[in-house]
Every structure is written in structure tokens, then in C-alpha cells.
Amino acid sequence: MFNPHKLARLSPSRLSSLNGQCIRRLQSTVPSSGEAEPPPAGGHLPSIATSAFLRPTRDSALRLPGLRWIDNEIPGSISSSKEGAGDIAGRETRKMNMYQAVRDAMSIALMKDDTAVIFGEDVAFGGVFRCTMGLAEEFGRERVFNTPLTEQGIAGFGIGLASMGQTAIAEIQFADYIFPAFDQIVNEAAKHRFRSGGQFGVGSLTIRCPTMSVGHGGLYHSQSPEGFFMGAAGLKVVIPRSPIQAKGLLLASIRDPNPVIFMEPKILYRSSVEQVPIDDYELPLGKAETLIKGSDLTVLTWGTPIYHCESAIHMLSSPPSSLAHHIPASLRSAKIELIDLRTILPWDVETITESVKRTGRLVIVHEASRTAGVGAEISAEIQKRCFLKLNAPVRRVTGWDTPVPMQYEKFYIPDSLRILDAIVDTLQY
Amino acid sequence: MFRIFRTNLQVQTLRRGVATSSIQTNPQLPSHSYGHLPTSQSPITSTLHFFNSVMPDGKQIPTYRVLNGDGQVLDGAELPEIDEALARKMYEQMVQLPIIDNLLYNVQRQGKISFYMTAHGEEATLIGSAAALNNSDEVLGQYREMGVLLWRGFGYDSVMAQCFGNYEDTSSKGKQMPVHFGSRKYHFHPISSPLATQIPQAAGVGYAIKRDPLRRGKNCAVVYFGEGAASEGDFHAGMLLASTVPSPTLFIARNNGFAISTPASEQYHGDGIAARGPGYGIDTVRVDGNDVLAVLSAVREARRRCLEQGRAVLVEAMTYRVGHHSTSDDSFAYRPRQEVEDRKRIDNPIARYKKFLESRGWWNESEEEELKDRIKKEVMKAFRRGENLRRPELKEMFSDVYGGEEPWNLKEQREELKALLKKYGGDWEPWKKELKKFKGEGKEFIE
Ligand SMILES: Cc1ncc(C[n+]2csc(CCOP(=O)(O)OP(=O)(O)O)c2C)c(N)n1
């Protein structure tokens, strides 16, 4: 177990040098003007500040399941929550929101890998979401640079760099604007290894983009296009839910031997805050994480809706008085399992199948439209694998099959009530 | 070797002119009716010469200007045909833009609308070009072209309706973000946030006009875009199609120096956007975008050529984005405040034009106050009205996805939402609150 006194026993000079380090890194993440980013996105999610999934203390942050330290001194050393306090002694954390955690991951990538470069529209001044703040100043314009305004160019350029074995970290300013790059990503990046008989490959390419809704983005600032990439064998698609997750998953994505589309839910950039380990660490790709253990129904989601699902599960057991009459007393003690899929492609079929075989019920939640969304693929596979164990059809809570309509977004994007209703319905089926 | 080769060529093609049928014993470059190359009339040269400019001697493309900074006509410049009434209308239209922009910018800051983009500094480019067009020319804008719509009579109420997304918003029934205007009536195609997508579309619009006997030779397609958007593949696609197919399409590049934080110097290495026109074989002009009379002249002539040739013409208007990119941006994070202040002071397009009008006796200070007062009052009136109107009916969320018969999935999903609203609409506070914002409060769903 973690022993708080152990830290105190560190020599004061070691402590101050650690602090010095983190202060220096922190300073370059502080916006110079305070508001070079979109407005606080129409209010932060009501549930996020209080979410039990965010790790507000050093101890909880360092005990993250699946966390793998990447220490140059001790190559391959693995630490997990099961191991003793020795593994986290001397590990520091710092309070970061998600854009700072993304920046921290990229700063480590640049520091440790001389071939790594970061590029995209407006990244040199820090990016419109502030994820590259100070990196150009710290690492130079040769390594962190603006591109002209061309997404197909950015993706193609990244493929070229990666095909030469160098590390390319590209930013597409919004997931909504990834479509000009669709050909480069789907026809080129995804197929590069395959079409060269394994001689070439662009595994060192990572394409980051902000995704999902903020409440008032409408057609072109609220989309969740992950589903469009689901059929692109050869690609990986990753969506983190929080600062700690973003850092670990991004570092894993950058180093994964496959091209990765890394989609960052933009409402979480500022609204999700955690103590984030300052050392280099990775979280596994292709692995879902069970956030709440349960036995009666599985809720599967990723990104922003995680927090709506958390509220919905909470409301099921203790509904607000205005909703109480909608929630039969017999259901309130139902044990709901909540899983964060984290990697959309290739998805963790084992964890989901195991869970649904136990619970017999599955509700999938995503912001994208229903038809041919990621939920469709997962439903088909799970219904095949769990057919005899299912007590209810797989249920999908999604955006409607329309483009995202700005003024109507609150009735378009699944919220905690729609999720709650689907849970109740599925439990009663 | 090379000498002999060249001599052969000269003998064969220059002296004898056309290809002969005489049997050659040595291999020869084929000659051709196009000249010396199979598919080109490119003259043959013996000088190894690289070039990197569309102007002779590597000079930059010049910028056409009519009025100097003091609003006086430059030596040798020709005034466009303009009478007092048109001149005054242009001025009034320019003056109204910052008034609306300041109001809506501040209103966004107060959280009353979700987003806004100003056109500070680009008033002359917008109004000068709008005035040069026929009001029924089809316009495809980027997002900063509200001035063109207002010129055509769109009106403040329509602007407010769109920005507030209320039930009078005919642009998109509240579905798009603010400044995403669109109007069939005013021949203004709906704005789309993905950059440059409108550019090849404009080539198609131009072709449709050409095929329409009632509009052929009378109208053209007009596409506006920023110098940043011109880096997208779609820009090249559009230029290529409208020059090659061809189609009467007028390309107006607003080169305002920035694409969000990225300065134009990082957007291209060549001589701006204008240098690309000759690459597509089209007539091209660069104009001082802060000189409304120069813009008027240049766009009039560009339009005339566009109609006459039935082919693309390119205008690059040089201006400066005085405002922040949008309400989501603080431009002092990437450019010095002083630079902006200097620009504003040195060259305000409205002030420059006003001096011209005054020198003609077409405008005076007392009219200035009257005008600004009147516009402010009208804008405020429209603002108050727009602010207080509700959103469209909630059911509109599902409208306009398809024409013709609505597919089953949409029908079912509408029913799904209806059932949810019936069940929880009165009990769930966030929905109750939200429903009040819609015309009819969602009753069409609940009852
Ligand atoms: C395809 C696409 N990529 C990125 C963006 C994000 N974006 C919106 S405006 C803008 C800058 C455009 O600059 P410019 O074309 O010069 O027009 P200006 O804003 O200067 O009028 C960017 C990058 C977008 N809307 N669409």
C-alpha cells in the first residue's frame, strides 16, 4: 500500500528538484492570455466535477489499473495496483485537465524520441484547444509546426514521415474536419503495411482530433465520427475519458506499431481534472475498462457519455423525487456494470462478452447517429456470442439519424435520463 | 550530341515547317501539328531556364488601387462608374457592418448567442464586391460574407433570427451555428463550416447557370473564400473544373492575412492566391481589398470577363482581419495588439472611402451621425425582437433530412422521442426548462 510518510522521508533536495521540474512544465501550459480557446462550451457537464471516476488524489492516480510505467532506467518495468508501495514511491502527480494531460504526453514523446514531430493547423501557438501550448517554444519550430490548411495534406504528410520510420503526431483541428483526410487515412494509412507485404508501414503515425458535442456545435462541431473508421482494418481508434486516461492512451497510441486515430472529447478538455502521474506511462490499447462492477445489466460507452451513464446509474438507485414514480422500487437495487470501451477499433470483445454473459443485458451508449454507428457492430457481435445468455435485446441509446441540429442538441445527444430510461426498460424486458 | 540534336530539330520543324513524309534513317523527334511537342505548343528553347514568378523578372504581382489612404484618386486611376446614390448606398452598407458586428460580438460574450464572427477590416471587400455583382448572381460564401447578403436586402431581422436560431430563422431552422446564413431568395447558398467545400460546388453552380437558357450569359457563380481555405484540395479542384470544363465562376479570395492564428506567410510560399490563377489559365487580378472603389472596378471587370468567356476568373482582395478570428479566439495570443492598432489607424477602409465621399460633397459629418443613429436603432430593434422569439418547434429537429417519403428509422426515432417526452417531459427538470425555449414548448410532441 502507498505510505504517505515515505514521500516525506525523501530528501528535501530531491523533493524540490521534482517540484522544480513540474513547475517548469506547468508554466508552459498556462495560457498566456487566458482565453484563446472556445468559450467554456456552454457549461460543463453537471456530473463531471463530482464524478467518482476521476482520480483527485496522488494515491488513487498512481493506483490506476493497467498503468504501465515506461522508465528508461528500468526498461519494461511494470507496476500495477496489485504491487507494493515501492513501485509508486517517488512517483509524482500533478493536477491537470485533459488538454494539459494531452500536452504532457506529447511533451514526453518529443523529449524521449528525437524523430517525433507535431504538426497541424494552428499548433504552433498552442492549438485552438491549447493542447500544444508552449511545445513549439520548448522543442523548436522544426519539431512543432503549423501546416497550411489542408487535412488531406496533413494526413498524407504524416504517412510519409511515418513510412520513413519517424514519429508523426498530427492534429486535425476538429474530428468534423477529418473527412478531407478520409482517403489518406482509410486507403493509405490503414492499408500501407498490407499493400507492401509488410515491408512498409505507418505505425508511428498518430492523428489526434477533438471530438463529440459541447451542446451548441451543430452539424460541424458536434460530430462523433469514430464509426466511419470502424471498417478500416489496419487502423486503431482510441477515445479517452479523462486526463490520466488521455496521457496513458496517447503515449501508447504514439508508440503502437499501427496508425491510430486518437479522438479527444472536447468538452472534457477543461471540465475533467485529475492528479496525473508526471512520469512516462502507458495504458493498454484494445482493452476496455470496467468502471463499475455489476451483475444485472452492462452499460457500454466511451468518451463524454461515460459521465451521463454514471449519473443514470446513480439515478436508478436513488432517483430524484420527481422521477421516483418512473423507477419501480424493485429495480433500484439492480447492479449495473459500466464499461469504458476506450479503444473503438479493435474493440475488446472479450471483456464485453464476458460481462454480458454474466449480466444478460447490454445497453450501448454513443453520441453518433444510430444507423451503422459503432453500437451496431458491437450489438451484432455480442448477440451472436451471448445469444443464449441474453435476457433482453441489446439496446442502443444514440444520437438520432439526423445531422446534429444545433438548437435541438439537448434532445439529440443521449443524456442521463435517456440512458436511465433504456436501463429501466431493458431490466424490465 | 545536344547541338546536333537541336540542329536536327530546327531543320526538321522550323525550316520545313510541317512534318515531312521523307523516310528518316536516324531516329527523329516526331513533329506534330501542335508544334514540337506532342500535346503542347510550348516553344523550344536552348536555354536552361527556371522560372518562379508569373510576372517578369521575379516581380510580385501588383495590387490594383484607385483611392489612396486619404481617399484621393491615384494618378492615372480611373474611377468606376458610380453616381451619388450608389456611392452613398455603398457607404451606408459598409458602416452598418461594424455596428452589427460589435453588438453581436458583445452579445455572444454575454452568452446570449453561442458564437459569432466579425468582418472588421473587410467591409470594403465585401461591399465593393457585392455592389459589383448582379443581385441574382449565385453566391457561395465561406462565413464572413454577411455584408453581401445585407446588400441584397436580407435584413436585420433575418440576421438576428439566424444568429439566435429562433423560429423565424429561414436559413436553417435553428440547425446551424450563428453566421451560417443561407437564402434561396437572395441567391446565397447555405454556409457550411467545413472549409473550401463551396469552391468546387461553385464551379457546378456556374455550369448549371450556363445550361439554363434564361440565365446563361446573364449570371455567374461567385465564390468567396479565405486565403487559408485556398490551401485545401477543394480550392484546386474548383479552380481546375471552372477553368477546364469550363464554367462561369468568379473566385473571390479574401486574403486577410490570417487563418485563425496562422499568418498568410505560413500558408503559402508563392505569390499569394493570385499567382495560382495563371496556373489554371484564367484571368486574374489582385486588388486592394481596403479600397472599395478598386474592389468595385476589379470585380465588375472580372464578372464581365467571366460572363464573356464562360470561364473562371480570379480576384484576390488584399485586406487585414482586424477582429479576432471568432468569439472562440483571442488573437493577441499570436499577434501583437499594437500591430492591430496600427493597421486600424493606418488603413480603415470605411474612413478611406468616407474621405472620398466628402471630397465629392456626397457626404458630411451631420449625415454621419444621423446614419449611425438610425442603423443602431434598427439593429437594436431587430436584436430585441430576435432575442425574444423562441426556437422553432421541436419537431423540426427531424425535418429536412430527406425529401420525399421519410424513411422508417426517422419516423420511429421521432416516435421514440415523443414517448420519452410524454413520459418525462413534465417531471425531468432539465427537459422542462429546455422545452420552454421552443415554440409550442414541445406540445406537438407531448399531446
Ligand atoms: C476543413 C476545415 N478545416 C478546419 C476548419 C477550422 N477553421 C475554421 S476557420 C479556419 C481558418 C480559415 O481561414 P481563412 O480561410 O483565411 O478565412 P478567414 O477566417 O481569414 O476569413 C479554420 C482552420 C474548418 N472549418 N474546416
Ligand SMILES: [Mg+2]
Ligand atoms: Mg484569412
